Amino acid sequence: xxxxxxxxxxxxxxxxxxxxxxxxxxxxxxxxPSTQPVSRYIKPYxxxxxxxxxxxxxxxxNNCHTQTVRPxxxxxxxxxxxxxxxxxxxxxxxxxxxxxxxPDLARVGGKYPDAWxxxxxxxxxxxxxxxxxPAYRWLAEKKLSTDYTAKKVAVLGYGYGPxxxxxxxxAFRLQVADPNFPAANQRALVTPxxxxxxxxxxxxLVAYLQKLGRDVKELEKRSLERK
Amino acid sequence: MKxxxxxxxxxxxFAFSAVFWLIVGLIVGLWLAAEMFHPALNLTPxxxxxRLRVVxxxxxxxxxxxxxxxxxxxxxxxKLTRTPLAFPRLAKAHLYLxxxxxxxxxxxxxxxxxTSKEYSELEWPLDIGVVVLWVMFAANxxxxxxxxxxxxxxxxxxxxxxxxxxxxxxxxxNNLEVPVNLFKSYSIYAGVNDANVQWWFGHNAVASxxxxxxxxxxxxxxxxxxxxxxxxxxxxIIAFWSLVFGYLWTGAHHLMLTPVPEWIQxxxxxxxxxxxxxxxxxxxxGYYTMNGNWEQMxxxxxxxxxxxxxxxxxxxxxxxxxxxLRTLTSFFHYTEWVVGxxxxxxxxxxxxxxxxxxxxxxxxxxxxxxxxxRLANVHFWLxxxxxxxxxxxxxxxxxxQGAMLxxxxxxxxxxxxxxxxxxxFYPFWMIRFAGGVLYFAGIVVFAYNxxxxxxxxxxxxxxxPLFRKGxxx
Numbered sequence: 001x002x003x004x005x006x007x008x009x010x011x012x013x014x015x016x017x018x019x020x021x022x023x024x025x026x027x028x029x030x031x032x033p034s035t036q037p038v039s040r041y042i043k044p045y046x047x048x049x050x051x052x053x054x055x056x057x058x059x060x061x062n063n064c065h066t067q068t069v070r071p072x073x074x075x076x077x078x079x080x081x082x083x084x085x086x087x088x089x090x091x092x093x094x095x096x097x098x099x100x101x102x103p104d105l106a107r108v109g110g111k112y113p114d115a116w117x118x119x120x121x122x123x124x125x126x127x128x129x130x131x132x133x134p135a136y137r138w139l140a141e142k143k144l145s146t147d148y149t150a151k152k153v154a155v156l157g158y159g160y161g162p163x164x165x166x167x168x169x170x171a172f173r174l175q176v177a178d179p180n181f182p183a184a185n186q187r188a189l190v191t192p193x194x195x196x197x198x199x200x201x202x203x204x205l206v207a208y209l210q211k212l213g214r215d216v217k218e219l220e221k222r223s224l225e226r227k
Numbered sequence: 228m229k230x231x232x233x234x235x236x237x238x239x240x241f242a243f244s245a246v247f248w249l250i251v252g253l254i255v256g257l258w259l260a261a262e263m264f265h266p267a268l269n270l271t272p273x274x275x276x277x278r279l280r281v282v283x284x285x286x287x288x289x290x291x292x293x294x295x296x297x298x299x300x301x302x303x304x305x306k307l308t309r310t311p312l313a314f315p316r317l318a319k320a321h322l323y324l325x326x327x328x329x330x331x332x333x334x335x336x337x338x339x340x341x342t343s344k345e346y347s348e349l350e351w352p353l354d355i356g357v358v359v360l361w362v363m364f365a366a367n368x369x370x371x372x373x374x375x376x377x378x379x380x381x382x383x384x385x386x387x388x389x390x391x392x393x394x395x396x397x398x399x400x401n402n403l404e405v406p407v408n409l410f411k412s413y414s415i416y417a418g419v420n421d422a423n424v425q426w427w428f429g430h431n432a433v434a435s436x437x438x439x440x441x442x443x444x445x446x447x448x449x450x451x452x453x454x455x456x457x458x459x460x461x462x463x464i465i466a467f468w469s470l471v472f473g474y475l476w477t478g479a480h481h482l483m484l485t486p487v488p489e490w491i492q493x494x495x496x497x498x499x500x501x502x503x504x505x506x507x508x509x510x511x512x513g514y515y516t517m518n519g520n521w522e523q524m525x526x527x528x529x530x531x532x533x534x535x536x537x538x539x540x541x542x543x544x545x546x547x548x549x550x551x552l553r554t555l556t557s558f559f560h561y562t563e564w565v566v567g568x569x570x571x572x573x574x575x576x577x578x579x580x581x582x583x584x585x586x587x588x589x590x591x592x593x594x595x596x597x598x599x600x601r602l603a604n605v606h607f608w609l610x611x612x613x614x615x616x617x618x619x620x621x622x623x624x625x626x627x628q629g630a631m632l633x634x635x636x637x638x639x640x641x642x643x644x645x646x647x648x649x650x651x652f653y654p655f656w657m658i659r660f661a662g663g664v665l666y667f668a669g670i671v672v673f674a675y676n677x678x679x680x681x682x683x684x685x686x687x688x689x690x691x692p693l694f695r696k697g698x699x700x
Contacts, residue, residue: 004380007372007388014392014471021475021498022396025491026427034488035419054411058339060277070484072557074633077641085486088418093343096422096485100561101263101276103645125266130650132262134269134276148407155405155413 039086041219044158045211047149047165048172048199052208054152055139055201056095064133066097067106067212080107081216092156102133107213114183117206122190139202140190146199169199176203229594233315234305239592239681240322241298242585246674248290248329249578253667255283260663264656273337281336281348287573288346288436289357290329295581296440297325297364300387302588303447304368307384309377313370321363328356340410344425346432347401351412354402361398365391382463386443389471393435401428423487427478434474437577442509444584445537449513452529452587458515466508473502480551483560499548506544513537528603532583535611539575546571558633563655564625567618574614574666582606582673589680598679602672609669617662624655 003010029035045053056062069075071082083106088094112120119126122140124133146169150162175181177197183206191200262268262276269275305312312318332349335341341348349357368391372384401424404412414421446463450456457463479487479495513534517523523530546568550559559565590597597603631651634642 002379004385005378007369007375007380007384010380010385011369011388011392014389015396017468017472018389018393018396018475020472021477022427025476025479025494026400026424029423029488029491030416030420032488035423036417057341057343059272059275060281060339060341060343062343063277063280066561068485070557072484074635074641077635077639078632078645083486085419085488088422088486091418092416092421093414094418094421094425095343096482098345098481098561099566101649128646130646130653132264132266132649134262134266136275138272148411152407152411152413155407 035085036089037084037086038089042086042089042215044090044156045208047153047168048204049208049211050152050156050158051144051146051149051201052204052206052211053095055205056208057093059136059139061105062095062097064097064099064101066100066104068096069104069106075104079104080213081220084216087213087216090156090158105209105212107217109210109212109214110217114206114210115186117209118183118186118190118202121202121205136202137190139205140200141192141195142201143195144199144201144204172203172207173197173199230592232305232311233318234301234312235588235592237312237315237318237322238298238302238588241294241301241325242588242677243681244322244326245291245294245298245581245585246677248286248294249670250674251333252283252286252291253663253670255279255286257660257663257667259283260656260660264653264660272339278337278339278341281341282333284346285332285336285348286329288432289332292436292573292577292581294325294329295585296390296436297321298588299444299447299581299584300364300368300390300440302592303383303387303443304371307377307381307447308371308375310371310375312367313374314367317363318367321360321367324356324363325360328353328360331356342402342404342412342414344401344414344421345429347398347425347428349402350410351402351404351406352409354398354404358395358399361391361395365395381447382457382460382467383443383447385467386439386446389467390435390439390443393431393439393471393474397428397431397435401425419486419488422482422485423479423491426481427475429481430478431474433572434470437572438470438474441540441577441580444580445509445513445533448529448580448584448587449516449533449537452533452583453517453520453523453527455516455520458512458518462508462512466505466512469508470502470505473498473505477502480548480556483551483553483556496548496551496553499551503544503548507541510537510541528597528600528607529583529586531607532579532586535607536576536579536583539571539579543568543572543576558629559625562625562628562632563621563652564629567621567625570614570621571618574610574617578610578670582610585677586680589677593681595680595684598676602676606669606673606676609672610666613662613664613666613669615662616665617659620655620658620662624652624659627651627655 003013068083069079069081076082121136123135124131149169150165153160153165176187176199181187188196258268259276259279301312301318332353335350335353336348340350342350368387403415405415406412416424446457476498477495479491480499483492517534524534550556550568586597586603628648631643631648636642
């Protein structure tokens with residue numbers, strides 16, 4: 001029996017040959033605790049942060065920004081504590097990226113005030129002349145669609161229901177439209193009048209960026225206090 | 228003599244589809260290259276880098292390369308089995324639906340509908356379309372193989388079978404997602420597992436689109452166009468099985484020093500180094516095939532495409548495993564070095580082999596000599612020099628980036644801000660763009676030469692209306 005004269009047998013042999021590495025390096029790890037650790041300090045995204053994350057995906061931000069800090073001295077000095085597996089428990093999909101045309105964002109939460117992000121996202125060159133980031137003006141002009149927010153949260157199993165989603169959306173709208181919102185001035189500068197009282201796509205993107213790495217920073221602060 | 232079997236006619240139409248998507252994909256690539264140093268070009272949401280880059284990668288991987296693979300597969304299949312295509316009408320439907328799917332894919336990516344997983348960005352309805360198209364292709368491959376008249380299957384057919392099987396496995400498993408609506412879905416895997424599955428896919432998409440079928444072309448069209456038989460059959464057997472076995476272990480070399488478990492990274496690294504052997508087995512097989520006939524580099528316009536192509540394949544498969552080493556990955560990963568690496572493979576290896584194979588197919592199926600050997604030579608030199616200028620610039624720049632990002636002051640603080648590193652890169656981005664322009668000019672020459680080869684010559688057409696059939700499909 002000659003394998004090179006039997007196409008179907010040859011195909012079956014190929015399947016067997018490609019399955020070995022697949023089973024060992026991809027399939028079996030799916031069920032190992034080391035690939036899916038959980039920490040009670042890592043919280044799922046709020047409905048607003050999740051919508052911001054979906055804007056991040058839609059615009060392809062992951063094509064220029066990574067979200068994983070490697071355990072290297074200069075990298076930790078530049079970005080902060082290196083990334084741990086449990087931080088990504090709620091990330092579907094993961095957004096680690098593969099190229100840093102811009103800096104890593106895994107620890108950007110809390111690094112700058114909201115107003116900084118409102119200004120920078122809409123006009124990066126206005127802030128840094130040598131930046132080559134696109135200016136995302138349209139995010140500030142577009143009202144967020146919340147038609148599928150509750151369904152998204154349900155699909156991802158974040159553990160809160162549609163009433164909580166509606167409550168979070170209402171609370172966030174009041175927060176960003178409030179004249180006492182800390183970034184109110186900068187937000188008004190970039191947001192056109194008709195949508196100022198609404199949640200814009202940029203509002204949610206800023207909320208998402210502010211979430212990145214915050215749980216880990218919180219954890220660090222607590223362990224410092226204990227010392 | 229003109230070859231007008233069903234396989235040949237489908238092959239020719241896929242060949243021109245490939246050239247069309249190549250030109251579209253490269254225009255998008257040039258725009259992106261210019262955006263790197265001139266961000267004002269991010270004019271509209273659909274022209275912004277984040278969306279446009281995905282159109283570039285998908286357009287060239289799936290539009291250009293797969294169309295080229297289909298063209299060559301249908302052609303090779305009939306020749307090596309000495310059997311007509313099993314389902315010619317299915318192949319025709321495949322041709323039309325494939326091009327329609329690429330249009331829809333491009334439009335959806337422009338609109339921002341993407342899953343974010345690299346080279347697997349299409350949303351779920353299009354994923355289903357891709358699987359249907361693949362089944363249509365597979366039906367003809369296996370249908371024709373089962374009915375074949377030639378007893379022994381040649382090495383190109385092994386690589387074709389491996390392509391069909393591997394693409395199906397990695398594409399389906401990486402795209403398992405839960406739909407929210409028609410335009411949005413979430414991966415069924417989370418965090419570390421999603422990353423691990425994604426790069427198992429990512430690397431094997433490279434294997435099964437940029438390696439297996441391109442090697443199938445190399446093993447068929449090199450002997451065909453030089454009149455020399457492959458040096459060692461035994462070497463190709465060893466190379467085939469160890470390559471197909473080894474590739475599936477290596478995905479995590481894209482995830483070195485990330486939260487993916489360390490043992491998966493180390494296994495991936497070990498297998499990456501192992502893959503040098505079967506990769507170079509094909510390189511050596513190609514070189515020894517030319518033994519005593521190297522003057523064909525001068526006399527045969529196709530030979531140099533194949534030999535430079537396999538040389539870049541050899542360099543690519545040395546550079547890849549090397550840059551995965553922990554010390555080097557810590558320096559090079561996330562810099563433009565890696566972008567240079569990818570483009571040596573695609574612009575050097577894949578396009579060299581695919582262009583030469585398409586020249587061969589279009590001349591044979593039109594029953595004519597090539598329109599201009601001289602233009603083919605111009606095409607060759609432009610894409611060679613353009614690619615080298617492009618990749619070498621990014622390697623030099625990548626070394627600078629890596630060094631600047633790691634530089635520290637005597638007190639241990641960072642020497643450069645991220646913005647300093649961006650600012651230092653502008654000249655490199657401009658030279659890379661120039662390399663891209665040269666390369667694109669070469670491809671325009673290629674397209675012109677191919678169209679002229681296929682188009683009916685005025686004299687012949689007036690005398691014999693049957694020649695019209697040989698026009699562009």
